[in-house]
Amino acid sequence: MRSSRRCPLLVSVLLCAFALLAARPAEESRRSPEDGRGDVGVGTEVAQLYEDAAVATQQYEEGWREARVQRARARRLEGLLDRERREIVVLREDLGRLARAQYRTGGDLPLTARMILADDPEKLMEREHAVRKADLVVDNAIDKSRRAEIRLAADEARAAAAWQDLEKRNAELAKLKKSIEQKLEEARWRLQGQANASAMAGICRGAVRLDQPKLSFTRDWVAPVEKYVLSAGFGTGGARWANRHTGQDFAVPIGTPVRAVGEGRVVRVSCGGAFGIEIVVEHRGGYYTQYAHLASVAVDQGDRVLPGQWVGQSGDTGNSTGPHLHFEVRVAPELGSGVDPVPWLAARGVNL
Structure with a gap:
C-alpha cells in the first residue's frame, strides 16, 4: 500500500521536472541584457x-x-x-x-x-x-x-x-x-547575420559596450554618423512605406558607429518589426530621436547619453533596402509624430 501511494507523488515530481526542462530553452531565448x-x-x-x-x-x-x-x-x-x-x-x-x-x-x-x-x-x-x-x-x-x-x-x-x-x-x-x-x-x-537572427526572433541581445571615442565636441548637437551619403529624405514616397518616408536615411556601411545627436536618455531599445533593431532617445525640449535598422546597440534602456556618444552600429535589419541608418526626429516616442530631421538639425547648428 505504501509503494502505491508513492507513485502519484513520483509521477508529479517527474512531470514538474519535464515541464521545467521544456520551458528552459524558451526562457533562455528571451533573455536579453547579459546574453549577447x-x-x-x-x-x-x-x-x-x-x-x-x-x-x-x-x-x-x-x-x-x-x-x-x-x-x-x-x-x-x-x-x-x-x-x-x-x-x-x-x-x-x-x-x-x-x-x-x-x-x-x-x-x-x-x-x-x-x-x-x-x-x-x-x-x-x-x-x-x-x-x-x-x-x-x-x-x-x-x-x-x-x-x-x-x-x-x-x-x-x-x-x-x-x-x-x-x-x-x-x-x-x-x-x-x-x-x-x-x-x-x-x-x-557576421555581425549582420547575428543581427538578422535577433531581429527575426524579436529578441534584443543587450548592449555591446563599445570602446567609446574621446568626446571632444564643443557643440550640443552633432550628426548621427560621421561620414555618410544622404539617401531617402523626409516625406518622400516609395513602395516600402505605407504613406511617406518618416525620417532621413544615411547610406553607410554595416557596422558604422551611430552617434547620439545630443544629450538625452534612452527610452526604447527594441528588435523586430519594420525598423529592425532600433533605439529611441529622449532629449530636452520634448523631442525624441530614433536610430533604426541597426546591427547592434551599445546602450540599454534608461542609459544617459552625451552628444557624439556611440549608441549602436548601423546595419540592414527590418524593412530595409540596404545598409543604412534610418534617423527620425519626433515630438513623441511613437511613430507618426515625426518632423523633418534636416531643418531640425540645421536649427541646432548641424548642416547635413
Missing part, C-alpha cells in the same frame, strides 16, 4: 576594425601626400641641376673664346716680346689686364657652378631616395589597408 556574448565579440571587432581602417586610410593618404612633395622636390632639384650644368657649358665656351682671342692677338708670344712689337704698349697692357681679369672671372664662375652642381646632385639623390622609401612604405600601407578592409567586410557580415 557572441554579439559583443563581433560588434567590438567591427568597431575596432572600423577604427583601424580609418587610421590606415589616414596614414596611407598622408604617406602619398608626403611622397608627392618629395617627388616634386626631387624634380625641382633635377631641374636646377640641369640649369647649373648648362651654365657650366656656357662658361667653358666663354673661356674658350678668351683663349682663342689671346691666341689671335699674339697670345703664343711672351708678354715682353709682344710689348716690343706693339705699336702702343700701354694699350696692349690694358687689353692683357682685361683678358686676364675676364679669364679669372670665368674660372671663378666655373668653380662656383661646379660646387653648386655637386651640392644639387647630393640634394637630388637624397630627395630621390626619400621619395623611393616613401613609395615603398606606401605600398606596404596599401597592403595593410586592404587586409584590414577585407577583415572588416567579413566581420560586418
Whole structure:
C-alpha cells in the first residue's frame, strides 16, 4: 500500500521536472541584457576594425601626400641641376673664346716680346689686364657652378631616395589597408547575420559596450554618423512605406558607429518589426530621436547619453533596402509624430 501511494507523488515530481526542462530553452531565448556574448565579440571587432581602417586610410593618404612633395622636390632639384650644368657649358665656351682671342692677338708670344712689337704698349697692357681679369672671372664662375652642381646632385639623390622609401612604405600601407578592409567586410557580415537572427526572433541581445571615442565636441548637437551619403529624405514616397518616408536615411556601411545627436536618455531599445533593431532617445525640449535598422546597440534602456556618444552600429535589419541608418526626429516616442530631421538639425547648428 505504501509503494502505491508513492507513485502519484513520483509521477508529479517527474512531470514538474519535464515541464521545467521544456520551458528552459524558451526562457533562455528571451533573455536579453547579459546574453549577447557572441554579439559583443563581433560588434567590438567591427568597431575596432572600423577604427583601424580609418587610421590606415589616414596614414596611407598622408604617406602619398608626403611622397608627392618629395617627388616634386626631387624634380625641382633635377631641374636646377640641369640649369647649373648648362651654365657650366656656357662658361667653358666663354673661356674658350678668351683663349682663342689671346691666341689671335699674339697670345703664343711672351708678354715682353709682344710689348716690343706693339705699336702702343700701354694699350696692349690694358687689353692683357682685361683678358686676364675676364679669364679669372670665368674660372671663378666655373668653380662656383661646379660646387653648386655637386651640392644639387647630393640634394637630388637624397630627395630621390626619400621619395623611393616613401613609395615603398606606401605600398606596404596599401597592403595593410586592404587586409584590414577585407577583415572588416567579413566581420560586418557576421555581425549582420547575428543581427538578422535577433531581429527575426524579436529578441534584443543587450548592449555591446563599445570602446567609446574621446568626446571632444564643443557643440550640443552633432550628426548621427560621421561620414555618410544622404539617401531617402523626409516625406518622400516609395513602395516600402505605407504613406511617406518618416525620417532621413544615411547610406553607410554595416557596422558604422551611430552617434547620439545630443544629450538625452534612452527610452526604447527594441528588435523586430519594420525598423529592425532600433533605439529611441529622449532629449530636452520634448523631442525624441530614433536610430533604426541597426546591427547592434551599445546602450540599454534608461542609459544617459552625451552628444557624439556611440549608441549602436548601423546595419540592414527590418524593412530595409540596404545598409543604412534610418534617423527620425519626433515630438513623441511613437511613430507618426515625426518632423523633418534636416531643418531640425540645421536649427541646432548641424548642416547635413
